[in-house]
Each structure stands twice: as C-alpha cells, then as structure tokens.
Amino acid sequence: SQQGEEDPQALSIQEGENATMNCSYKTSINNLQWYRQNSGRGLVHLILIRSNEREKHSGRLRVTLDTSKKSSSLLITASRAADTASYFCAMNSGYSTLTFGKGTMLLVSP
Amino acid sequence: DADVTQTPRNRITKTGKRIMLECSQTKGHDRMYWYRQDPGLGLQLIYYSFDVKDINKGEISDGYSVSRQAQAKFSLSLESAIPNQTALYFCATSFKQWTLSPLHFGNGTRLTVT
Numbered sequence: 001s002q003q004g005e006e007d008p009q010a011l012s013i014q015e016g017e018n019a020t021m022n023c024s025y026k027t028s029i030n031n032l033q034w035y036r037q038n039s040g041r042g043l044v045h046l047i048l049i050r051s052n053e054r055e056k057h058s059g060r061l062r063v064t065l066d067t068s069k070k071s072s073s074l075l076i077t078a079s080r081a082a083d084t085a086s087y088f089c090a091m092n093s094g095y096s097t098l099t100f101g102k103g104t105m106l107l108v109s110p
Numbered sequence: 111d112a113d114v115t116q117t118p119r120n121r122i123t124k125t126g127k128r129i130m131l132e133c134s135q136t137k138g139h140d141r142m143y144w145y146r147q148d149p150g151l152g153l154q155l156i157y158y159s160f161d162v163k164d165i166n167k168g169e170i171s172d173g174y175s176v177s178r179q180a181q182a183k184f185s186l187s188l189e190s191a192i193p194n195q196t197a198l199y200f201c202a203t204s205f206k207q208w209t210l211s212p213l214h215f216g217n218g219t220r221l222t223v224t
Contacts, residue, residue: 042215
C-alpha cells in the first residue's frame, strides 16, 4: 500500500528554533496532507498540498512537495512548546483512501 | 460540542466479548471512516462508508464489522474481542469530494482487551 514514511521518528528542539520533518512515499499521488496529533487525541488537519503544487504556507507552517523525489517536508518556524505533538503525513492516489505514515514525534522544550 | 463524537472514550473488556464503538457527527459529511492506531505506528484503515448504503473494507477489516445507521452515525463492532485488538480507535469524516477533502477526527476510543 501507499504508506508514507516520516523522518526523523523523533525530534527534540528548543522554543524559537525551526523544526523540519520529512515524508517519503512510493507511488504517484493526488495530494499530500499533514496532520498533528496531541498526545492521545484525535488528529487535526494542518495543510494539504496538491500534486501540481510545490510549496504552501499556513501561518508558521511551510510545506514543500517534490514529486520527482516522491517526498514532502513540513517546516514549523519559531516553534513553541504548544507545538509539541506527533506529526503525520497522509496521501492518496487515484481513488484510494488516505494512507498515513508512522509519524514524527516533536518535543519543543521551553 | 465536538463535531465528531466517539463513545465510549475508554473501554476495558475481556477476551471473547462483543463490543460496539459508536461515532456520530454533526458536520453533515457523507463519508465516514474507522481507523486503528497502535503505539508508534500510523493509522490503519478498518472500514469506510461513502454513504448510508455503502460499506467498504479497509486494510485490516478481519475481526471487525460496521454499521452505517444514518448519515450521521457509523458504529464499529468487535464480534469476539481478542487482546491484539487493544488499540486506540478513531472515527473520521470527510466531505464528498474526498480526494481534496481533509479528514475530521473524533477524540478516539481507547480499547483494552484483557
């Protein structure tokens, strides 16, 4: 199946620093989405990037997509303690359902 | 009030018992999904439904069944629970144009099978 793979599995930074997470996938996609999950809670949609887009911004979030390398990155700028969470990429291709990666655990220390 | 509500939030049951997890939504979305999350893993799709008369198996449907009672309600049943079904279960919804529509998740049901 088209499961994404996030890298790194875990990331620990200080408040104010930038956090970058990467996602790789195997086959062509329609779109790629990023979600955040606070501990034990439901996932929250952050941003969606279409296969014909290369970059999108939303507040402190910046997502890039490189379809030639089958990869995407999520950058959180000027991170805050409240950004501590797990981040998942998810993608679909054709008429398939959304498939999630295993996630990156981000810890932002004050 | 939450747009996607799951009940119960926590459930402990014994091996062999039949249990039902319920999901209701007020978002008016056509599409509903059940996912399972195990520690350190991503989400795996169990079943999904595109409308009231539509039920589809996901990646890991064995041992599970679902019922779409109405547009707003989608329940997941474990006919005979086993310990490796211990996990966090999420219901999600999406708008009809699902290839471009994000998923909206409930807060999950933590299920423990002893």
